Amino acid sequence: MIANDVRLRPLTARVAQRLRRLSLARGQDVFLGSEKELMATFGVSRPTFRQAVNLVAHEQLVEVVRGTRGGIYSRRPDIGGVIGPATAYLMTRRTTLRDMLEITGSLIDAASLQAISCNDPEMCERAQSLVNQMLCPSRAQTLEQFQDEEFQTISLLGEMAGNPATELLLKTLYAVGIAAFPSIFRDKSELMQRRRIGRARMMEAVLKKDMVSLSHINTSNRIVSEAKIDEALLSQEMVMLWDADI
The missing domain is CATH 1.20.120.530 (GntR ligand-binding domain-like)
Known part of the structure; x- marks a missing residue:
């Protein structure tokens, strides 16, 4: 688990870890789901989900895309x-x-x-x-x-x-x-x-x-x-x- 997770609530940390695994299991730039879909999959509230997404996005493993084709996409860190x-x-x-x-x-x-x-x-x-x-x-x-x-x-x-x-x-x-x-x-x-x-x-x-x-x-x-x-x-x-x- 990433060191930053220790400062998060256990539920948020678990969601962040699941997001990492989901991203790493897919290729780069793959659509992982909409915010609503992933919130339902993980069974968490919007504030908890967004806090987890922000952490994993900071690690460059996911990106939030807005608009008609919006949602959460897998990414790979740039050196x-x-x-x-x-x-x-x-x-x-x-x-x-x-x-x-x-x-x-x-x-x-x-x-x-x-x-x-x-x-x-x-x-x-x-x-x-x-x-x-x-x-x-x-x-x-x-x-x-x-x-x-x-x-x-x-x-x-x-x-x-x-x-x-x-x-x-x-x-x-x-x-x-x-x-x-x-x-x-x-x-x-x-x-x-x-x-x-x-x-x-x-x-x-x-x-x-x-x-x-x-x-x-x-x-x-x-x-x-x-x-x-x-x-x-x-x-x-x-x-x-x-x-x-x-």
């Missing part, structure tokens, strides 16, 4: 909607840049090892295209372009890992960590290029399914990144870095 609250949680827990780097490094190690098993032609083609792009010596980048390319790499690595939990955690940590990018990389084109080459070598090792090289590359990337970051910045809380970038 962006999940990342937002997770980012806010980390920001309010005094998370430091060092905290972020420690866990991100471990996650990238795990994700890249999982990604070695990826045989999806489309994903592998995208990965090779990214590698070629990152190794292009004549391609100068702005900080914004660098951040976008980094996100593409991390996102694709998460997809290739084939583990939704890994993908979600990587994207969440990136969403928080991006606040530190200006402090680390602004006006440091050489450091950005070293980071790009490191990421490219990592993806190359994944595509070649070379676990030994991958382990060495990830370790080297982590050492280089941490060595180039000022100690005071490592101890800085992420929320302060966000404020500084506004």
Whole structure:
């Protein structure tokens, strides 16, 4: 049962759980029933039903559609909607840049090892295209372009890992960590290029399914990144870095 349910009356919590199960048992965008029909099915009043629907709609598992074709429809959560609250949680827990780097490094190690098993032609083609792009010596980048390319790499690595939990955690940590990018990389084109080459070598090792090289590359990337970051910045809380970038 979802943690938020503990603050609800038992009946509302049970209806919310039944709505989740109903949505998950169907495909996406499937009509589950009208408000009147579902109230009758669950045997509850309108206030109780609407409170349960609001909770499950907030979780992006159902949507209330108004009008002639109105009713309750099944939905599936968008990763962006999940990342937002997770980012806010980390920001309010005094998370430091060092905290972020420690866990991100471990996650990238795990994700890249999982990604070695990826045989999806489309994903592998995208990965090779990214590698070629990152190794292009004549391609100068702005900080914004660098951040976008980094996100593409991390996102694709998460997809290739084939583990939704890994993908979600990587994207969440990136969403928080991006606040530190200006402090680390602004006006440091050489450091950005070293980071790009490191990421490219990592993806190359994944595509070649070379676990030994991958382990060495990830370790080297982590050492280089941490060595180039000022100690005071490592101890800085992420929320302060966000404020500084506004």
